[in-house]
Amino acid sequence: MTNSESTANAVLDRPADAVVEVETVTAGYLPGVNILNSCSLLARQGELIGIIGPNGAGKSTLLKAIFGLVKVREGAIRLYGEEITNLKANKLVAKGVGFVPQTNNVFPSLTIQENLEMGLYQKPKGLKERLEFVTDIFPELGKRLGQRAGSLSGGERQMVAMSRALMMGPHVLLLDEPSAGLSPVRQDEAFLRVKEINRAGVTTIMVEQNARRCLQICDRGYVLDQGRDAYTGAGRDLLNDPKVIGLYLGTLGQD
Numbered sequence: 165m166t167n168s169e170s171t172a173n174a175v176l177d178r179p180a181d182a183v184v185e186v187e188t189v190t191a192g193y194l195p196g197v198n199i200l201n202s203c204s205l206l207a208r209q210g211e212l213i214g215i216i217g218p219n220g221a222g223k224s225t226l227l228k229a230i231f232g233l234v235k236v237r238e239g240a241i242r243l244y245g246e247e248i249t250n251l252k253a254n255k256l257v258a259k260g261v262g263f264v265p266q267t268n269n270v271f272p273s274l275t276i277q278e279n280l281e282m283g284l285y286q287k288p289k290g291l292k293e294r295l296e297f298v299t300d301i302f303p304e305l306g307k308r309l310g311q312r313a314g315s316l317s318g319g320e321r322q323m324v325a326m327s328r329a330l331m332m333g334p335h336v337l338l339l340d341e342p343s344a345g346l347s348p349v350r351q352d353e354a355f356l357r358v359k360e361i362n363r364a365g366v367t368t369i370m371v372e373q374n375a376r377r378c379l380q381i382c383d384r385g386y387v388l389d390q391g392r393d394a395y396t397g398a399g400r401d402l403l404n405d406p407k408v409i410g411l412y413l414g415t416l417g418q419d
């Protein structure tokens with residue numbers, strides 16, 4: 165098949181179970197400066213997708229582009245086949261997309277419960293059921309609903325941030341570094357929670373600094389380099405790929 169044929173057939177080639185498709189997206193913050201350069205990604209129904217890559221590669225920018233927080237200049241983003249390029253975050257939340265940013269992801273002066281209620285602002289009914297669902301996954305939050313989020317540890321804040329995103333019952337969850345700043349034991353715990361959320365049927369796209377752990381638990385991974393998807397494959401295959409090990413995993417990849 166020639167290139168032009170494959171382009172023309174792109175729509176027909178779309179997997180029937182595609183949930184999020186990022187197609188050759190170019191995006192950036194400042195005029196004339198592209199951070200994402202023809203970057204592509206696919207998340208199928210129920211998949212846990214891991215995104216790894218060096219600092220500044222554009223990992224957070226990719227999640228922000230999906231969530232309408234950075235301008236997409238070229239290319240397209242689709243959700244269940246429907247184009248959502250540059251749609252605003254509130255519209256995306258209504259369509260079932262949840263986003264947990266890398267930093268500043270809780271309201272410190274509000275209690276845990278108030279933070280969670282903020283997550284449900286578009287669907288004020290069903291608070292009790294959603295609270296039950298998230299406190300099942302994060303029981304430690306359920307016991308401390310009246311505590312101010314600002315007084316929580318980094319790991320606990322991360323749980324609040326994830327819970328808030330889960331309050332709307334999203335079909336798709338975008339997670340930016342859920343294990344950042346946590347001790348190794350807490351990191352393992354964070355990954356287990358992510359896995360649990362994913363197993364509950366939420367298609368999950370996770371950016372991670374902890375590349376090796378991320379590739380171990382994700383179904384498929386993307387290695388981002390200078391705003392492009394440099395490598396992609398099954399998590400296990402990327403872990404054992406000499407190019408990926410040499411460039412991005414160092415000796416950590418060899419065990």
Ligand SMILES: Nc1ncnc2c1ncn2[C@@H]1O[C@H](COP(=O)(O)OP(=O)(O)OP(=O)(O)O)[C@@H](O)[C@H]1O
Nearest residue numbers: 193194199217218219220221222223224225226266
């Ligand atoms: N709001 C912004 N305005 C201008 N440039 C930005 C902004 N946010 C990020 N950038 C730039 O975009 C590039 C990619 O940043 P991004 O945060 O996407 O990287 P990352 O891969 O998530 O890195 P890290 O692993 O450090 O989190 C960086 O060069 C950064 O300086």
Ligand SMILES: [Mg+2]
Nearest residue numbers: 223224225266
């Ligand atoms: Mg980042």
